[in-house]
Amino acid sequence: xxxxxxxxxxxxxxxxxxxxxxxxxxxxxxxxxxxxxxxxxxxxxxxxxxxxxxxxxxxxxxxxxxxxxxxxxxxxxxxxxxxxxxxxxxxxxxxxxxxxxxxxxxxxxxxxxxxxxxxxxxxxxxxxxxxxxxxxxxxxxxxxxxxxxxxxxxxxxxxxxxxxxxxxxxxxxxxxxxxxxxxxxxxxxxxxxxxxxxxxxxxxxxxxxxxxxxxxxxxxxxxxxxxxxxxxxxxxxxxxxxxxxxxxxxxxxxxxxxxxxxxxxxxxxxxxxxxxxxxxxxxxxxxxxxxxxxxxxxxxxxxxxxxxxxxxxxxxxxxxxxxxxxxxxxxxxxxxxxxxxxxxxxxxxxxxxxxxxxxxxxxxxxxxxxxxxxxxxxxxxxxxxxxxxxxxxxxxxxxxxxxxxxxxxxxxxxxxxxxxxxxxxxxxxxxxxxxxxxxxxxxxxxxxxx
Numbered sequence: 217x218x219x220x221x222x223x224x225x226x227x228x229x230x231x232x233x234x235x236x237x238x239x240x241x242x243x244x245x246x247x248x249x250x251x252x253x254x255x256x257x258x259x260x261x262x263x264x265x266x267x268x269x270x271x272x273x274x275x276x277x278x279x280x281x282x283x284x285x286x287x288x289x290x291x292x293x294x295x296x297x298x299x300x301x302x303x304x305x306x307x308x309x310x311x312x313x314x315x316x317x318x319x320x321x322x323x324x325x326x327x328x329x330x331x332x333x334x335x336x337x338x339x340x341x342x343x344x345x346x347x348x349x350x351x352x353x354x355x356x357x358x359x360x361x362x363x364x365x366x367x368x369x370x371x372x373x374x375x376x377x378x379x380x381x382x383x384x385x386x387x388x389x390x391x392x393x394x395x396x397x398x399x400x401x402x403x404x405x406x407x408x409x410x411x412x413x414x415x416x417x418x419x420x421x422x423x424x425x426x427x428x429x430x431x432x433x434x435x436x437x438x439x440x441x442x443x444x445x446x447x448x449x450x451x452x453x454x455x456x457x458x459x460x461x462x463x464x465x466x467x468x469x470x471x472x473x474x475x476x477x478x479x480x481x482x483x484x485x486x487x488x489x490x491x492x493x494x495x496x497x498x499x500x501x502x503x504x505x506x507x508x509x510x511x512x513x514x515x516x517x518x519x520x521x522x523x524x525x526x527x528x529x530x531x532x533x534x535x536x537x538x539x540x541x542x543x544x545x546x547x548x549x550x551x552x553x554x555x556x557x558x559x560x561x562x563x564x565x566x567x568x569x570x571x572x573x574x575x576x577x578x579x580x581x582x583x584x585x586x587x588x589x590x591x592x593x594x595x596x597x598x599x600x601x602x603x604x605x606x607x608x609x610x611x612x613x614x615x616x617x618x619x620x621x622x623x624x625x626x627x628x629x630x631x632x633x634x635x636x637x638x639x640x641x642x643x644x645x646x647x648x649x650x651x652x653x654x655x656x657x658x659x660x661x662x663x664x665x666x
Contacts, residue, residue: 277368407541407589408656410604413622416643416650420464423447426531426630427644428481429463432488433539433637441469443485445478448531448630449495452477456505463649475510476501479521481631481644482536486544486564493535496522500537500546500567514567516560518550525549525579529598529630534579540587541636547592549579557582559592559610575608575615582606584632586641588654593618598629622652 423446430443442463444455456470457463476494483492489511490503498519502511519535525548526533536547544564549555559573575592583598596605604620624645631644634654641652 277371408658409591410588410593410607410618410620410654411657412655413604413620413641413652414655415652416623416625416645417652418625418648418650419460420649421647422466422649423644423647425628425647426481427647428483428631428633429644429649430483430485430633430642431635431638432485433635434487435637437637443490445481445483445492448481448533449479450477454490470505472503472505472508474501474503479532480526480535481531482533482538482633484537484539484544484633486539489564491537491544491564493521493532493537495532498535498548500535500562502564502567512565512567516546516548516569518552519546519548519558520550520555520579525555527579527585527598528581528583529628531630533630536585538585538587538633539636540589540634542587542590545587545592547585547587555579557585557592557594557608559608561610571610573608573610573613577606577608577615584629586632586634588634588636588656593620595622595629595632598624600624600627602629625650 423444426448427444427446429445431441432439435441440459442457442460444457444463445451446453452474454472454474455468456472457467458469462469472490474490474492478492479495479497480493483490485491485505488505490501490505492501492503493499494501494513498516498521499513500516501513503509504511516535521532521534523530523532524534527536534548538545538547542561544562546560546562546569548558548560550558553574555578557575557577557579559575561570561572562568563570577594581596583595583602585592585594587593590610592608592610593604594606594608595602602624603622604618606615607618608615626646626648628646629643630646631642633642634640635642638651639654639656641654643650643652
């Protein structure tokens with residue numbers, strides 16, 4: 217199979233008005249950085265033909281057939297009943313014939329008696345008249361049914377010709393297969409370049425002005441636990457919620473009392489462990505929620521701490537731990553790099569530094585930062601009017617200045633972290649827990665399996 221490069225821009229919120237043909241729905245739309253439409257992916261709806269014209273025709277025909285079947289059933293029952301009635305009348309008619317013969321052989325002596333008997337027999341045959349009339353009506357109804365069936369047959373033949381060689385079930389299966397392939401393609405879109413931030417959606421209002429909340433990007437889709445850490449210092453209590461809805465309702469499932477207090481709001485949960493900066497130190501702690509114990513801790517050599525190199529808002533935010541599609545990262549500053557941001561990729565098990573990149577962006581001039589696909593995105597402020605201003609790629613060791621605004625709805629941002637599973641930014645916005653959607657531009661390599 218040949219390999220080809222396919223450019224696809226996946227957007228979290230669709231701002232393009234699409235009017236697909238009846239029976240189809242917009243699956244995804246794409247636009248470039250300037251907002252120009254690139255393409256739109258449409259797919260049949262889950263209930264495939266239930267809304268298309270042919271589906272409606274088939275349902276109408278089915279209703280007609282069902283109505284005809286019911287009418288024929290009623291006609292059949294009535295015919296059986298009348299047949300039994302006629303059988304009884306047959307014996308009476310035979311008796312009437314014998315009476316006529318008897319009258320002819322002895323007219324004089326038995327005229328009066330036989331006349332009365334004859335009159336009685338005739339009266340007993342009176343109910344047969346409406347039955348025979350009903351047979352006339354039923355005969356007309358049967359003729360109508362025959363005409364309806366001929367019409368239905370011609371319509372069905374026409375639909376069959378228009379639908380072609382595939383029957384309904386085969387078409388449905390082909391659509392499902394295509395849909396599965398499309399989902400498989402979507403799952404390959406793991407990395408991309410940040411193009412836009414939309415939102416926020418306010419999930420909850422709670423806690424102090426500063427804090428952190430997060431989910432585990434490596435958890436299964438069925439596991440939606442939320443962890444909540446209020447304040448930036450002098451605290452060691454972590455609250456756990458089974459789901460977002462429980463978090464909103466304030467229904468805690470577990471409370472953890474950490475062995476060490478934390479510094480800042482830049483903690484992260486990754487594969488069942490909490491990673492955080494130990495207060496008044498440059499030590500990173502890995503704490504297991506399963507065992508309730510510290511698995512490992514290690515100093516981040518030369519990293520400034522305790523408001524030596526914080527973000528613009530302070531709050532002991534010197535060391536920022538974050539996770540993206542590529543793993544665990546630490547963002548900090550050192551004297552050796554003149555207080556500019558340093559990026560280190562960490563081993564999540566041992567906390568050893570695997571690789572390091574020095575940037576030329578001052579840590580004290582950064583409002584917040586987050587990693588997406590190995591690229592660090594830095595905001596220029598934590599206040600209203602903030603935007604993503606700088607991006608450093610660890611893949612190419614190059615940087616660029618950007619201009620990606622986002623809505624700082626509650627005026628003060630003390631936490632902004634990317635979750636690769638949800639493809640969203642989690643934020644702590646002046647005592648409000650918020651979510652931002654991100655738009656990524658993807659370049660993916662696919663195999664042509666045709």
